[in-house]
Amino acid sequence: MSVRVRFAPSPTGYLHIGAARTALFNWLFARKEGGKFLLRVEDTDLQRSTDESTRSIIEGLKWLGLADYDEEIVFQSRNAGKHREAALRLVREGKAYRDFTPKAERGDANVKQEIAERARSKGAAGEGQDQRDNPFRDLPPEESDARAEAGEPFAVRLKVEREGRSQFEDVVYGAQERDYAEIEDLVLLRSGDLSPLYNLSVVVDDIEMGITHVIRGQDHLTNTHKQVLIYRALGVEVPKFAHLPLILAPNKAKLSKRKHGEVVSLTTYRDRGFVPAAFRNYLALLGWAPPDDKELLSLAELVEKFTLEGVHRSNAVFNFSDTDARQWTDQKALWMNAEYIRTMPLAELLPMVRAELEAAGLWRAEYEEGAGRAWLEKTIDLIRQRFYTLKDFSGQGRAYFGDEFEFDESAVAKNLKKEPRLRELLPALAERIERAEPWDVETSEQALRALAEEAGVKAGLLINASRTALTGQSVGPSMFDVFDVVGRERSAKRLRAAAALV
């Protein structure tokens, strides 16, 4: 049977990086196996689900290059009828039962509190109250039918056997067993509107979609037993399960939007200048490792090397600091982004730089073609060597694309103010530069070194002063490349202007 997997996010917010990784692993597995990658939006919680979240999730997948799902998106809420039908069928077959317990007795108002109470009261076996004591569990079918027909509200619960163990094989975590006594008679359909609950919906949809491998976060591992029970009751073969280790915050807690903010949102990485391929590469290495030491992997290489067996069982810590701005996200992710920026084919980088320059109002029509285009490519290739994110092109790289840029105070202090003679040397250098023939990297260097020698100063003095004069900064590419790219006139102008800063 050919592989069919799905990514099934619930649209209750932006795409979480953990979810993004789950999507990636599903995608990689599908592509590797020549199977289908499907998308299902689990929007059954109408209160919390929004169309905007759905859009942002799809956008996120698109950004990561995973939006080529093979079939129409399935919206879980639209299948509620099927889910209900399946549960009602189980009632008819005696595998599930109607629970007529009135609302007042349920006490499901504050569940968290209930769990806490349960923790305090030792000795209570299994989850919650043992539903096998539920008086409605063995209600004669006729009576159950009669009460239902009379309009008495009821929930539908799965009848879990009293003795025995549930088991399944997880591709990542191995053989899993759980005592039936640990599993309550889970609710399939809510009382009143008979709306389906998560575990039922997932199973029915996965059956409907012909899912062969359920690849999802480890937080679903324990509940998988419940789902296996539903598959069995429905008389359907269970798919293969592969649970993924979780991504944790530095304090080892589950990474959550509420507690950890924007670092967990995929859109943050897009907005802060990440190259999609770089972030995808980084994500792939969280909870999985290739068989060799190679870490910089293209999508094709990831597909080739990916195996579910290579996924590990221990959770991974996503290392970042909320006090140190330089470590706003994991250092390795940042490093990988820099690596991609400086080594990826220029043709692939260009559109991203363009978008960044356009957003910053630095894009010019002349960059489209011809000499302007050639200049743009040369310049980007030069400055990208030192950049970490796409944002740097409009930030640190600003002086290359426009005449309005800021002078870094410490750079001015260090490279301009330290030597009063620069007041005269800078204009002198400007003159020499204007006379350099032909104008290129060699002649500008000769001009500068000649002036330094005549004036009896170190070439470094003029070089560093020039760097600050031309770019406002103390760091950057080789100075003569900067002269070249900034151009003769602009260079001379900036050198003269900088004399005033000395």
Add this chain to the structure above:
RNA sequence: GGCCCGUUCGUCUAGGGGUUAGGACGUAGCCCUCUCAAGGCUAAAACACGAGUUCAAUUCUCGUACGGGCUACCA
């Protein structure tokens, strides 16, 4: 509380009965050098603990500790 899962440098990880426990990020140093990166070289840095099995355990088994997940008429 119960059940389940996990534990190799700060972080991501490789490895697996006998290894100088390997790589990457980060950190430090040196080289290169007009600055800063990049690059090259080097360094510091790990098998949670205790038993057992074994000639030998980081690797297997069992405990303990610690961490995580689940435990809803949420998804």
